[in-house]
Amino acid sequence: MSNGYLTGPEKDGLYKAIFSRRDVRSHFITKEIPNDVLLRILNAAHHAPSVGFSQPWNFILIKDPKTRLQVRESFLKEREKSIQMLEQNKPRQEKYVSLKLEGIMESAVNICVTYDHTRFGPFVLGRTSIEETGVYSVCCAIQNLWLAARAEGVGVGWVSILSNQELGNILEIPPHVKIIAYLCLGYVDEFAQKPDLERAGWLSRMNLDEVVCFEKWGLNESEDWSGLAEAVARLRTEDNIYAGGP
Numbered sequence: 001m002s003n004g005y006l007t008g009p010e011k012d013g014l015y016k017a018i019f020s021r022r023d024v025r026s027h028f029i030t031k032e033i034p035n036d037v038l039l040r041i042l043n044a045a046h047h048a049p050s051v052g053f054s055q056p057w058n059f060i061l062i063k064d065p066k067t068r069l070q071v072r073e074s075f076l077k078e079r080e081k082s083i084q085m086l087e088q089n090k091p092r093q094e095k096y097v098s099l100k101l102e103g104i105m106e107s108a109v110n111i112c113v114t115y116d117h118t119r120f121g122p123f124v125l126g127r128t129s130i131e132e133t134g135v136y137s138v139c140c141a142i143q144n145l146w147l148a149a150r151a152e153g154v155g156v157g158w159v160s161i162l163s164n165q166e167l168g169n170i171l172e173i174p175p176h177v178k179i180i181a182y183l184c185l186g187y188v189d190e191f192a193q194k195p196d197l198e199r200a201g202w203l204s205r206m207n208l209d210e211v212v213c214f215e216k217w218g219l220n221e222s223e224d225w226s227g228l229a230e231a232v233a234r235l236r237t238e239d240n241i242y243a244g245g246p
């Protein structure tokens, strides 16, 4: 449209991608991701907002099974540490052990996303007071990637149970570059309706009114906001505003 607004179906498509995006660890199928699809996904990530337009991200694409095995070794070690942390809470520990928390080997491609704070620096417009805005920018790119992948029918799983030190060595990342994410991408046999952690009974989605407040921290009522405050309070987690199917 000439005024830049999305049409109704375009808007529906965006909300559908948002509500049906999932973190995928266990539904990968054996199918290559064609280069044109990967290109669109990466280009979507590269069009994220970034502080001072610094574009501080890099994407390392990994297929080599030898590299992936090394990364999975790191996952297994870090997972073991998590299991030990739950030693005092046996039911939680058992549940943790039962969860599938990565798809490093089964996915088609792994992508390590990094942050380079030296890019276009040292003066990066907008990053002068809040250093973390650089990392926030990379997270925006990751979310773009995640949603674009969903639109392409490609699942993404974020694996953070890893040692960044080991990952840096495996991938030969220079010391000034920070690792932000390790992602596993691949086609899937289904996108689950709910997060795996919710289905497994680990945690549930909070209601919107538990996280929204008006004018000051903790205020969930306000005359000036009455219409919205009531709508927020009525909205249950299962009510997606998007009305379409998966």
Ligand SMILES: Cc1cc2nc3c(=O)[nH]c(=O)nc-3n(C[C@H](O)[C@H](O)[C@H](O)COP(=O)(O)O)c2cc1C
Pocket: 021, 022, 023, 024, 025, 100, 101, 102, 158, 159, 160, 161, 194, 195, 196, 197, 198
């Ligand atoms: C920063 C970050 C790190 C994550 N690390 C892991 C991980 O190591 N293993 C895993 O299974 N899921 C990981 N996840 C996925 C979350 O568990 C998932 O997003 C959450 O349970 C909600 O599910 P959904 O993404 O399907 O809506 C991570 C997500 C984020 C944003």
